Amino acid sequence: MDVSALYITLKLAVATTLILVVVAAPMAYLLAYVRFPGKSLVETLVYLPMALPPTVIGFYLVMFMGPRGGLGRLWQMGTGHPLLFTFQGIVIASLIYSIPFAIQPMKAAFLKIDRRMIENAYVLGLSARETFFRVVIPNSMSGIVAAAVLVFLHSIGAFGILMMVGGSIPGETRVASIAIYEAVETMDYRGAALMSLSFIPVSYAFLLLVNRLNKDG
Amino acid sequence: MFLHFSAGRKLDFFDLDISFSCSAGKMLVLIGPSGGGKTTIVRMLAGLEKPDRGTITFGDEVWFDCSRGIHLPPRKRRLGYVFQDYSLFPHLTLFENAAFAAVDHREVNDLLDLFGIGHLRDRKPHQVSGGERQRCAICQALARHPRLLLLDEPLSALDVVTRRELREELKILKTRISFPIVYVTHDINEALFLADAILPVVNGRADAEWMHRAAGGESSTLSPPRAARAPRLALAY
Known part of the structure; x- marks a missing residue:
C-alpha cells in the first residue's frame, strides 16, 4: 500500500477544505445577498467546474499554470520554480475543481437566515463585516460544516484533473486515487484493494455527518 | 430631540x-x-x-x-427597532441578545429584571415564550441607549x-x-x-x-x- 499517496491525499484535502471555507464564505455571502451587474454570469462561472469534465478543466489549468500561462509565469518569477507537477499546483487545481461544492451549501445556509435578523444587526450598529462574523456565520454553521465535508470528500476523490496538473510524482503529487489506478495498471490488486478500502469508512462517516446536518438544519 | x-x-x-x-x-x-x-x-x-x-x-x-x-x-x-416578529439572534442567550449592542453591560441585568425576564437570562430564544422573546427584544433595543x-x-x-x-x-x-x-x-x-x-x-x-x-x-x-x-x-x- 502506498502510504505516502494516502498522506498526500489527506494533506491536499485538508488544504483545499481550509482554504475554500475561508475564501468561499464571503463569495457565497456576496452571491446570496448582494446585487451587482452580471451576477448570474459570475455565479454560473463559479459553478462551471461542476458541469465540465475534469480533464477539460485540467487542460485549461495546464495552459494557465504552465511556463507560458499567466499564473505559471508569475509563479516562476516569484518563486523560481514551476507550478505544474508540484503540490502547490494540485492544491490550486483542487480549489478550482471543488469551489462549487463549497459555495452551494454555504449560499443556501446564508439564504436561510431571516433577513430581519441581519437588518436588526445593522440597526444595532453593526457594519456589514461585523454582521457577517457575529450573526451570519454563527447561524450558518451547519451549512459551513456541510460545505467543508463535501469539499473534503470531493478533494479526496479527484483524479483526472490532478493527473493532468500534477502527474504522479511519489511524495509530491501522487494522490491515492492515482496510486490506486497505477496499482491496478501494474496488477497490484492487493495494494489497490487496501487503499480503496481505506476510503470507504471515511467517506461513509462524512456523508453520514452531512445527512445529520441537513436534518438538523 | x-x-x-x-x-x-x-x-x-x-x-x-x-x-x-x-x-x-x-x-x-x-x-x-x-x-x-x-x-x-x-x-x-x-x-x-x-x-x-x-x-x-x-x-x-x-x-x-x-x-x-x-x-x-x-x-x-x-x-432601537423592535420588529413585528422576533428578530433575536437564536445562537445567543437572552442576556447576550439584550447585551448585543449595549452601551453599558451592567445595565442589561437591570433591564431584564425590569421586564420580568431576569431569571431567563441564560436561556436561548427558542426556550422561552413569544412574550418573553419580545420583552427581550425591547431590552435589546433599550440597552443601546437609543435616540x-x-x-x-x-x-x-x-x-x-x-x-x-x-x-x-x-x-x-x-x-x-x-x-x-x-x-x-x-x-x-x-x-x-x-x-x-x-x-x-x-x-x-x-x-x-x-x-x-x-x-x-x-x-x-x-x-x-x-x-x-x-x-x-x-x-x-
Whole structure:
C-alpha cells in the first residue's frame, strides 16, 4: 500500500477544505445577498467546474499554470520554480475543481437566515463585516460544516484533473486515487484493494455527518 | 430631540407620501389597515429603506435628504427597532441578545429584571415564550441607549393576556423615557391606550377619517370610554 499517496491525499484535502471555507464564505455571502451587474454570469462561472469534465478543466489549468500561462509565469518569477507537477499546483487545481461544492451549501445556509435578523444587526450598529462574523456565520454553521465535508470528500476523490496538473510524482503529487489506478495498471490488486478500502469508512462517516446536518438544519 | 419625517416613495400599489413629527418622550402611533405603508415608514426611519423624495431629520441631524443625496445608514442612526416578529439572534442567550449592542453591560441585568425576564437570562430564544422573546427584544433595543424607539406591531404575535401585560409595561416604560417612540399597530384599542398622538395611514397617506370609519365599523374593538379621551390626531399635532 502506498502510504505516502494516502498522506498526500489527506494533506491536499485538508488544504483545499481550509482554504475554500475561508475564501468561499464571503463569495457565497456576496452571491446570496448582494446585487451587482452580471451576477448570474459570475455565479454560473463559479459553478462551471461542476458541469465540465475534469480533464477539460485540467487542460485549461495546464495552459494557465504552465511556463507560458499567466499564473505559471508569475509563479516562476516569484518563486523560481514551476507550478505544474508540484503540490502547490494540485492544491490550486483542487480549489478550482471543488469551489462549487463549497459555495452551494454555504449560499443556501446564508439564504436561510431571516433577513430581519441581519437588518436588526445593522440597526444595532453593526457594519456589514461585523454582521457577517457575529450573526451570519454563527447561524450558518451547519451549512459551513456541510460545505467543508463535501469539499473534503470531493478533494479526496479527484483524479483526472490532478493527473493532468500534477502527474504522479511519489511524495509530491501522487494522490491515492492515482496510486490506486497505477496499482491496478501494474496488477497490484492487493495494494489497490487496501487503499480503496481505506476510503470507504471515511467517506461513509462524512456523508453520514452531512445527512445529520441537513436534518438538523 | 425632535423627529421630523416628510418623505415619499412609489410603492407597488400606491404612492406613499406622508409628513409627521414626534418630540422627545412622546409616542406617535401609526395606525391603519395592513399593507397601508406603516411598516415602510418605520423602515425608512430606521434607514432600511430609502425614500424617493423628501427629508428625514432628527434634531439637527439630517438622516435623509433626497436633494442633497444624504442617506445615513441604519447603524449610524442609533435607534432601537423592535420588529413585528422576533428578530433575536437564536445562537445567543437572552442576556447576550439584550447585551448585543449595549452601551453599558451592567445595565442589561437591570433591564431584564425590569421586564420580568431576569431569571431567563441564560436561556436561548427558542426556550422561552413569544412574550418573553419580545420583552427581550425591547431590552435589546433599550440597552443601546437609543435616540428614537421604533416598535413595529410588537404585540401582534402574542396571545391576548400577554399582549395586555406587555401593553401595560410599555405604558409604564413611556413615562420613564426621554426620546420619541414611533409605534405601529392596526389595533385601535392599543393605539388609544398608548398614544400621545395618532396618525392613521391608509394607502400611504394620512387619513384622518379612517379612525372614525374603523371605529364605526368595528365598534367592539373601540371601547367608548377610551375613545372619549382619545389622543389627538397627529395631523393636527
